Structures are given as structure tokens and as C-alpha cells.
Amino acid sequence: MTNASRLPSLGVVRLPHSQGLDLPTYETAGAAGMDLRAAVPDDRPLILLPGKRALVPTGLILEIPAGFEGQVRPRSGLASKHGITCLNTPGTIDSDYRGEVKVLLCNLGEEDFAVTRGMRIAQLVLAPVTQLQLEERALAGETARGAGGFGSTGTA
Numbered sequence: 726m727t728n729a730s731r732l733p734s735l736g737v738v739r740l741p742h743s744q745g746l747d748l749p750t751y752e753t754a755g756a757a758g759m760d761l762r763a764a765v766p767d768d769r770p771l772i773l774l775p776g777k778r779a780l781v782p783t784g785l786i787l788e789i790p791a792g793f794e795g796q797v798r799p800r801s802g803l804a805s806k807h808g809i810t811c812l813n814t815p816g817t818i819d820s821d822y823r824g825e826v827k828v829l830l831c832n833l834g835e836e837d838f839a840v841t842r843g844m845r846i847a848q849l850v851l852a853p854v855t856q857l858q859l860e861e862r863a864l865a866g867e868t869a870r871g872a873g874g875f876g877s878t879g880t881a
């Protein structure tokens with residue numbers, strides 16, 4: 726049995742505008758994220774002006790197994806070379822979401838950036854999530870930290 730066949734499966738549906746594009750892929754054996762591709766038209770790249778944002782279609786619907794989420798994260802190369810990031814990073818893909826996965830790209834660089842068809846624009850990390858039940862209490866239990874936070878332990 727290979728490693729891949731032991732993994733829980735991630736369902737994927739290709740919408741018409743992503744036909745012909747490669748599915749998201751783990752680029753290396755140990756990659757945490759699979760790269761998501763832009764499903765923009767071949768003849769109409771999306772031009773992202775400096776300081777602007779755009780919801781970029783992937784043309785994919787995912788069926789993430791219950792107990793997991795998808796995190797849409799920026800690619801560090803695009804960020805360091807062009808200032809391209811995901812505005813809402815990490816974007817959350819809920820396991821019960823059945824709409825098209827989109828990537829909220831933002832151009833923090835100084836130059837126009839062209840998003841072309843098939844460009845690997847972000848990465849999807851699947852992660853386990855836990856839901857807990859909220860239980861209202863009159864007082865919070867005591868701890869050594871108490872209400873200290875936001876730098877209360879210093880930096881040295």
C-alpha cells in the first residue's frame with residue numbers, strides 16, 4: 726500500500742472554466758500545501774494593480790472530509806518577488822462549503838501583476854479542526870498568567 730492510498734480523500738469537482746487545467750498538486754513529497762491554479766480565461770489575464778485585490782477563481786469545488794478544513798495561504802515566492810499575497814490569509818474553506826474555491830489575492834507591490842490561466846497563485850493546506858461546545862461560566866479559573874498578555878513576559 727502506498728502512502729497516498731492511506732490518506733483520507735479530498736473530493737474535487739472541476740467546473741467548466743477549469744477544464745484543461747491541472748488539478749492542485751503537492752509539488753514535492755513533503756509539501757504541506759497543494760498549489761491552487763488560477764482559472765481565468767486564456768485570453769484575459771487578470772491584471773492586479775498595486776494596492777488592489779481580486780477574488781480569483783480556481784474553477785474547483787472541494788469536498789473536504791468532516792473534521793478537516795482547507796487553509797488558503799499565500800505562496801512565499803509571489804510574496805517576496807511581487808508583493809502578491811492573500812488578503813484574508815489563511816482563507817478558510819469549510820468542510821460543508823460546496824461553492825467554488827476562490828483566492829482573495831492582493832497586490833502589495835509597486836507594479837501591476839498579471840494573473841494568467843493556470844498560474845499557481847496560492848496553496849491549500851488541509852488541517853484537522855476541532856469544534857467545542859461553549860459553556861458559559863460566572864468566573865474564569867485562576868492561572869499563573871492571569872490576564873497578562875500582549876508582551877507581559879518581555880522579550881529577553
Ligand SMILES: O=c1ccn([C@H]2C[C@H](O)[C@@H](COP(=O)(O)OP(=O)(O)OP(=O)(O)O)O2)c(=O)[nH]1
Pocket residue numbers: 797813815816817818819820822825826827828829
Ligand atoms: O479564501 C477563501 C475563503 C473562503 N472561501 C469560501 C469557502 C468558505 O467555506 C466560505 C466562507 O468563508 P468564511 O467563513 O471565511 O467567510 P464569511 O465571510 O464568514 O462568510 P460566510 O458567512 O459565508 O461564512 O467561502 C473561499 O473560497 N476562499
